[in-house]
Amino acid sequence: MARDAGLEEMMRADLGDLPNLREQAMFGGLCFMMNGNMVACIHKGTGLYRVGDAGMAQALAVPGTTQAMMGQRVMKGYVYLDVDHLDDDDTRAALTGIAIDFVRGLDPKE
Template sequence: MALDPGLLELMRDDLADLPGIHEKKMFGGVCFLLDGHMVCGIGGKGLMYRVGKAAYAEALALPAVHELGFTGRPMGGMVEVALEDAEDAPRARLMALSLAHARGLPPKRPKG
């Protein structure tokens, strides 16, 4: 399934003014990283957010948010929202949780 260009632009807009954000093709989609740590992404089936284990229960309590499990088992600290359920309010809260998680991690050193 192809990426939804409208949702990709929404995600880019959500992160546009933040320093340290980089876009990278991953997981068959596009991910956004802050200082080398994944914050969120978009794939063919929906949006994914790395909220971390501390905010995992809060994120799952939001409407239309589910465990991320494209590997066949849940990936702790990561959640997803189906494309058709990507409403502004839950998306904004998930982005805030994901950014807070990434900001709490030490910056990664560049490879090479």
């Protein structure tokens, strides 16, 4: 699947001016990294958010989210936001907030 510039721009706007934010091509999509740690990604037409184990219950309560999988492997601490919910600003804002809070607590990788 080709990358979607519109979805990437939407996520870029959601993340705003986070400190030490950079973009990196990963997983066949575009990921957004803060201090070297992934916050979120546009992957195969969906949003992928790194919410951590502690944020999973809260994130999975958001409509349109599912546990992230890579092939048959469960990606612990990550959720997908399906394409039918990507256009909802409040939904994306909720997941973005959970992801940012989690990543702020991680040691920088740079």
